[in-house]
Amino acid sequence: MHELSLVEALCKELLQQGQEQGWARVTRIALRVGEMRQVVPDVLLFCFDVASKGTILEGAVLDIVPVPLLWTCRECGNVWPGDAACALCPNCGAVRTELQEGAELEIDFVEVEDFGESPEEATKECRSCQDW
Amino acid sequence: MPRLVNIRRSVFEEDRRNAEAVREELGRRGVLLVNLIGSPGAGKTTLLEATLRKNTERPETRRFRCAVIEGDVATSRDAERIAALGVPSVQINTEGGCHLEAHLVRKALGALPLGEVDLLFVENVGNLVCPAEFDLGEDFKVAVSSVPEGDDKPLKYPHLFHLVRAVILTKTDLAPYVRFSPERFWGDVENLNPSARRFLVDSIQGDGLEEWLSGLDEWLEEKRRR
Numbered sequence: 001m002h003e004l005s006l007v008e009a010l011c012k013e014l015l016q017q018g019q020e021q022g023w024a025r026v027t028r029i030a031l032r033v034g035e036m037r038q039v040v041p042d043v044l045l046f047c048f049d050v051a052s053k054g055t056i057l058e059g060a061v062l063d064i065v066p067v068p069l070l071w072t073c074r075e076c077g078n079v080w081p082g083d084a085a086c087a088l089c090p091n092c093g094a095v096r097t098e099l100q101e102g103a104e105l106e107i108d109f110v111e112v113e114d115f116g117e118s119p120e121e122a123t124k125e126c127r128s129c130q131d132w
Numbered sequence: 133m134p135r136l137v138n139i140r141r142s143v144f145e146e147d148r149r150n151a152e153a154v155r156e157e158l159g160r161r162g163v164l165l166v167n168l169i170g171s172p173g174a175g176k177t178t179l180l181e182a183t184l185r186k187n188t189e190r191p192e193t194r195r196f197r198c199a200v201i202e203g204d205v206a207t208s209r210d211a212e213r214i215a216a217l218g219v220p221s222v223q224i225n226t227e228g229g230c231h232l233e234a235h236l237v238r239k240a241l242g243a244l245p246l247g248e249v250d251l252l253f254v255e256n257v258g259n260l261v262c263p264a265e266f267d268l269g270e271d272f273k274v275a276v277s278s279v280p281e282g283d284d285k286p287l288k289y290p291h292l293f294h295l296v297r298a299v300i301l302t303k304t305d306l307a308p309y310v311r312f313s314p315e316r317f318w319g320d321v322e323n324l325n326p327s328a329r330r331f332l333v334d335s336i337q338g339d340g341l342e343e344w345l346s347g348l349d350e351w352l353e354e355k356r357r358r
Contacts, residue, residue, distance in 0.1 A: 036290065088322075097326070
């Protein structure tokens with residue numbers, strides 16, 4: 001269940017940004033998830049539903065964009081898509097290899113609504129500033 | 133209308149800042165931070181106890197000054213076991229949390245005499261999954277896996293075994309009693325992380341501890357040379 005830990009970090013990061021930038025609501029989140037993270041999308045979505053309740057993230061569509069593994073060899077420069085079980089360079093057999101892509105857990109972009117856009121938010125805004 | 137905001141930022145941004153702060157402080161002081169990760173019952177605390185005891189048997193010039201941060205869901209039992217050896221230790225209780233995070237480690241540093249420490253161990257919460265995801269500001273992670281857990285752990289938890297600088301196989305004395313293929317275990321480690329250092333340790337009898345301490349010697353020296 002590391003999905004819940006990941007979702008908590010995701011929510012914390014976005015709620016902080018939302019507060020700093022004054023978002024009223026987040027409607028969509030594009031999240032790049034590397035294959036090495038072993039995330040189960042359904043579990044991630046379920047955790048997100050639970051963790052986002054009562055926040056500006058509630059009801060947002062969470063788009064999980066999988067990022068396949070891509071290795072690079074630091075000896076011969078070979079780049080290959082591979083599976084998690086083998087980090088040896090298939091070209092030269094070198095052990096000095098690096099995971100170039102596939103460890104991501106990155107918020108790519110979000111779709112947000114600002115205050116004053118939806119009718120109920122507009123009312124809320126005006127009530128709070130009492131300038132009707 | 134909703135508008136698009138580009139973020140292009142890791143989910144762990146706040147964590148990263150805390151981890152960098154830990155790394156910066158320990159870098160300045162020349163303290164090596166080792167993050168030990170393994171399942172509950174893999175023998176992490178016993179390995180630490182054995183390491184600390186073995187360390188006191190070394191000639192004074194080669195002895196590390198150690199400290200330990202213990203992460204557990206509940207209880208301070210592990211920190212008490214370490215404190216009983218006269219080693220400064222701090223217990224962090226995550227109260228349900230399945231891993232440590234950098235802000236907790238950053239706070240714990242304040243409770244340790246860092247000016248008198250060469251080697252700081254973090255014993256993470258027993259779990260092979262979540263702790264691998266979080267950077268605590270460590271110099272490197274170490275996977276601790278025991279013989280009775282089975283030889284399939286590297287392949288089942290590739291993210292952890294891919295990230296670590298070393299793999300310690302503990303409870304090697306139990307090998308005659310359980311089905312465990314060293315070839316399969318180390319073969320998978322080799323494939324996942326060809327440059328990881330490997331150690332075989334029997335913490336009770338003390339086998340393999342000297343090699344592990346020598347590895348720590350090299351890593352500390354390497355850090356202080358930089």
